Amino acid sequence: MKNGRFFRSTAGVMAGAVLLLVLPFVAAMGGQAWVRILDFAILYVFLALGLNIVVGFAGLLDLGYIAFYAVGAYTWALLASPHFGLHLPIWVILPIGAGLACIAGVLLGSPTLKLRGDYLAIVTLGFGEIVRIFMNNLNAPINITNGPQGITLIDPVAFGSFKFSGTTEIFGLALTGPQKYYYLLIALCVLVVIINLRLQHSRIGRAWQAIREDEVAAKAVGINTRNLKLLAFAMGASFGGVAGGVFSAMQGFVSPESFSLIESIMVLAMVVLGGMGHIPGVILGAVLLSILPEALRYGVGPIQTALFGRLLVDPESLRMLVFGLALVLVMRFRPAGLWPSPERRRELEEAGQ
Amino acid sequence: MSRVLLEAKGVAKHFGGVKALRDVSLSIRQGEIYGLIGPNGAGKTTFFNCMTGLYVPDGGGFTFDGAPLHADAPHQAARRGIARTFQNIRLFGNMTALENVMIGRHVRTGAGVLGAIFQTAATRAEEAAIRQRAIELLHYVRIEDRAGDLAKNLSYGDQRRLEIARALATEPKLLCLDEPAAGMNATETAELRELIEGIRSDGTTILFIEHDVKLVMGLCDRVAVLDYGALVIEDVPAVVQKDQRVIEAYLGA
Ligand SMILES: Nc1ncnc2c1ncn2[C@@H]1O[C@H](COP(=O)(O)OP(=O)(O)OP(=O)(O)O)[C@@H](O)[C@H]1O
């Protein structure tokens, strides 16, 4: 019986792995744009799992998460582009980016951790905007970020002479840039999933859950709530920093525009929509919310012309409309998220009775 | 006479105009069961909260086990060896009974993020020990068959027991119980009494707030009476019971 389950779950994992491996080739049939969409979906999974540590595990509502993504992105952009003429290798930049984001996380965390819920959300929201505005204005008196124009010609990810941009041939297989990034991102995601899972079922993860459940009781049993919340902030921020670095390298271009409030809200929506604190749910949420809008963007126009012979509604505005409607529907009918953890679903069902 | 474990010196606390504690000084000796009684609103819970760092006293302070207790640092009180339960039970409702007790081990264990991520041998051994100890404590308070149930789904009496188990998991020198018998029937109260006596005979000092006078007088080595935030008397039950001020303030009522 138990053996059967084991075999079935191993078979499931194998099937999933094979699917993930061939996916970029399937997507490539629809054009490299689809592979790029896939890349972003996975990057968002990574980002959402980072935020999940803060929101899902420690229960801290963070609306400025994109700021750490920005810190990571700009770190990469400044240390690997003609802007300063620096071209440092990945194992130097990525740790610096993660470290700086981590410091930013602690900087944001330490004065705000006495705040809770809505209040914390407002402060983090403000922080996110401040970072973006900084990036926008740090072009004078000394030009650090190049302001609203952003930084261009950023180096791609490279290990030695192996570059992730452009097409390379491996074992007779032609891999495009986006396809290579896909595999890099999948590897990063597997890593962050493992970290999430192991943290969740550890002494630290339990303490986070205790803080989420009842902070006073958590203090009374000796949990240093301030340090543990800071830890959650710092860890979430570091993952944001790494994601930002890869984003920067993948795009080859960053500007403050990419780090607006709506991005923070998007990532938070992924975590909440999928099922806060439940790793498969968060992954589902991130994939859906990043692919669905793109699918709508590419799908709505042609369908309209096919049906009515002309464009009735601008695809871009329809996209946001459908998106908003989907969010409302999910919150109405599946308030615990699309794929919540069994406990969380029970919680909400009982609360509803 | 055994040595003093906890000493309160001139502890005062007010909330706006309400003087919840006025200059309360008392001392609890190693190994005794110490009762804290008084009418509703006398300041008993406030005393607990000041001692465990949830409130910062407006005057005075505590010495515990030979060194001062820092105000405003609840987690340090637990580390020093003060564990407590709450008058209005505060469990981690959506965690299982076992997990609740495992949380209690947090302060006596040390696995960090890296240990968890790399699943080092030390981390795994510690995790197993945490689980083992938690199971033992559930047995100790006799709710081992509820280990896998969510804390919020336990019966009232079991929740009280679970809260005690969680407190014991922190390896306290002083266990503070805030009205543990509230809402219990006669059988449950008798069982609770047995449990408290057992904990004491294991070497833990106990401070408890209780309204059930019979229970307090029967169980405690010494009793302190609070009234309107002030200490009325601190003595053995036989003396306290006969004290005129106590009878007026509390027992007679
Ligand atoms: N956080 C608070 N803010 C304002 N007033 C408070 C607070 N906590 C306690 N008080 C007041 O302090 C006084 C003492 O309250 P406390 O809870 O310590 O009494 P108690 O002896 O535990 O009573 P009971 O037997 O009802 O539990 C009361 O008048 C109460 O209203």
Ligand SMILES: [Mg+2]
């Ligand atoms: Mg009380």
